[in-house]
Amino acid sequence: MRPSKVGVVISQGKMQKTVKVRIQNTNWNRHVDKYLVSYRNMLVHDELNKCREGDVVRIQYVRPLSPKKSWAVAEFIKLKGTSWVKYLEEIPAQVQKEELEKLEEFNANNTAANISNSSLTSAFANLELPADTIPHLSLDKFDTKISKIEKEIELRDRIDAETHRILDEEPQLTAEIAGSASNPSIKKNLVRKYVKNKIHKEE
Structure with a gap:
């Protein structure tokens, strides 16, 4: 089974079929003796160009499509990027x-x-x-x-x-x-x- 992660789309439209997704990680820090939250931004392939800023998506590892892009959008979890329409x-x-x-x-x-x-x-x-x-x-x-x-x-x-x-x-x-x-x-x-x-x- 291919590795997958859940993140939020923070940027789209700047590159064709590419979005930037922010992944949240929680790591144990032994110096402060508690979990600390860290973030990692990743370039992700969006084949259908349907992602919008704010959408929560699940991304999956694929063969490298470019030196900086080896993940692709696999599923939309929440379409928060279109909530402005209701607003x-x-x-x-x-x-x-x-x-x-x-x-x-x-x-x-x-x-x-x-x-x-x-x-x-x-x-x-x-x-x-x-x-x-x-x-x-x-x-x-x-x-x-x-x-x-x-x-x-x-x-x-x-x-x-x-x-x-x-x-x-x-x-x-x-x-x-x-x-x-x-x-x-x-x-x-x-x-x-x-x-x-x-x-x-x-x-």
């Missing part, structure tokens, strides 16, 4: 999914910011009165509205700060609040709702 099929869908998640998060944040800005703008707009009524405007009422708006802004900033703190510093609490939710924007909204309710209870 090319799956990666576009994965990239599209990630882009959609980022887009949803961006839209959610943008919508929240627009709503917040719109609310503040509307609140200040409500303070504007016709010119002929300005002399009759009560300064106390004006101060009350300003104070109310300032409190709303302060409350919003407080909720935002506490929400970011929990998300950044308390992963266990975040997990308890968010449950099985995996979308970052959904997690943020759930934590924000939790913080808002907590602050209202304290007040």
